[in-house]
Amino acid sequence: MSDRAYPIVIGRHCLPRLGRLLKSLAAVRRIVIVSAPPVYRRYGRAILASLNASGFEARVVTVPDGERAKSLRWLSYLYDRLVEARCDRDVTVIALGGGVIGDLAGFAASTYLRGVRVVQVPTTLVAQVDASIGGKTAVNHPNGKNLIGTFHQPALVLADVAVLRTLPTRDLVGGLAEVVKYGVIADPALFQYLERHAPRLLACDLAALERIVVRSAAIKADVVGRDEREGGLRRILNYGHTLGHAVETVTGYRRVHHGEAIAIGMAFAARLGVRLGLCGWNLVERQDGLLRRIGLPARLPQGISTSGLMSSMAHDKKVRGGRLHFVLPRRVGAVVVRAVDTAEVRRALTAFAADRPG
């Protein structure tokens, strides 16, 4: 993996360092920035100024904001722009935006001329702690999210936590769900930090944000560095995602945001862990408590049927050989991956659904 190591630069107000950082990479020449209009309006000028100050010129390509840009259609649009600009293998693609931009631009970069360099500049919390690190790229298929994708490591990740101040609260809160996940799967100290400093984080205290982004990115990089292609260890990153993805699917990716769905999935996974004798009820309570303090749900919302969730999980790509795979906690900081009987999952889910708020 050493040949695929790459710098992850995290800081406060560090966006203007982009130009100098690119100069430290070998032979950066032509640059194409891929972004969405709201992000580009906010940070485009600063990014261009930084690039120009280091002697780079860049083209900008924007795609629509939101999940709909992660389509074969907009992918094709990006290819057209790269071809039009006569980009050769020396081109560097900069993904400036949230997870959608990172996934789309990353996929385009991984397949244009069989792979050109991509630099991730994530501007949401979830992209900074999760999506921008690890090399997963994807576009959606009408029948499912991320069905088409590649593994393509970035040459550099630059995460400026100061940009998080402009995020809608709901997006910040959603990103914190992934940070809770890192605490449960790998780091009791991070979990405790979240318990103690939730208010500072929700108030966008930059020192606190920087601390959790650094720690989360380090965990993610460590896990994927030891298992790039999801053969084993990497699957622990799916904690909360088995049910979480199903919740997103049955609600059409609108009503429940990704982080919220993951929070619900973690709340469920902990309960499933108790049922299977892997952990104690105290873990459920402690995790529920933290999720609530952050403003995340720990129960299924009304109007979602357990049968819909079961059938969505059955079609999820985390199914192997027809059994349902779950990441289950043993304690805060340690999880295991288990194939769980469908009947057992259904019983646990029915109990979980019965417990939802009126």
Next chain:
Amino acid sequence: MSDRAYPIVIGRHCLPRLGRLLKSLAAVRRIVIVSAPPVYRRYGRAILASLNASGFEARVVTVPDGERAKSLRWLSYLYDRLVEARCDRDVTVIALGGGVIGDLAGFAASTYLRGVRVVQVPTTLVAQVDASIGGKTAVNHPNGKNLIGTFHQPALVLADVAVLRTLPTRDLVGGLAEVVKYGVIADPALFQYLERHAPRLLACDLAALERIVVRSAAIKADVVGRDEREGGLRRILNYGHTLGHAVETVTGYRRVHHGEAIAIGMAFAARLGVRLGLCGWNLVERQDGLLRRIGLPARLPQGISTSGLMSSMAHDKKVRGGRLHFVLPRRVGAVVVRAVDTAEVRRALTAFAADRPG
């Protein structure tokens, strides 16, 4: 690279072994065969019988015959069929056909769920000796061939030289151009074998075909095994391709077939090598002689302007930093990669064009 080693099975009448070979791979379950109608009509029944005899069931997806299938549109069609069949990560895609099918099915397999297994069953000579080995996949962009692609090694390659008997002569001859290439870049004995046995090969003698396919596949596998991603050594496989691709581009990929274009490209590269003092004129004559014996061109056809070729080469992805890269022979069996001055290339090309048949 050892984790990416894969068996390349070459034989006469070995198609019926496919089922048993798949059983030797770990955990093959669902199978999707991607093919084109003419190929599938001829070999589909035998393939299915072989799979069924080993207890496998398979779906079949056909795409139009020819280069036009290598498009984002038909790629999207393949994704739809994979999703429709609810294929999960256990699916094995079998590419049954020539280079177009191998490239398209390989690209789909490399990106569906971020990569599923592909088995290459090449049915043309050029696919057997070149396209099926080495993991390059691609689709075309309206502005250029293979502009979008990945590296994705097959799990198995099964090449039955008996299927070559049904090829149009022009396709067989075109495939032999790649075999000549292997001789020049790596194997004087193979080159000599071609000189001696051209008539047997053109008559589809299976023993002779098997011999050159085995030797060519071994050379290709050896080169890409030592350099999967074209950083250095792999570029020698582009012998004849710098001008060859330009010839294909300016003739719209119709009038001059790929193998013919490569033959013209090799004839030119040898002359450029003489100009640069890398080899003697005797190499030009010997290579021209072999190309003619096989029925391949060693001169530019009428109606192609040198300026069109120059500008096409300038936009080719083999350009790095604006200079033209050529693979040039030192002697039969040894080549070097050189960045050549554009002015020098133009002079050589003008002389080459002046020498064409009336």
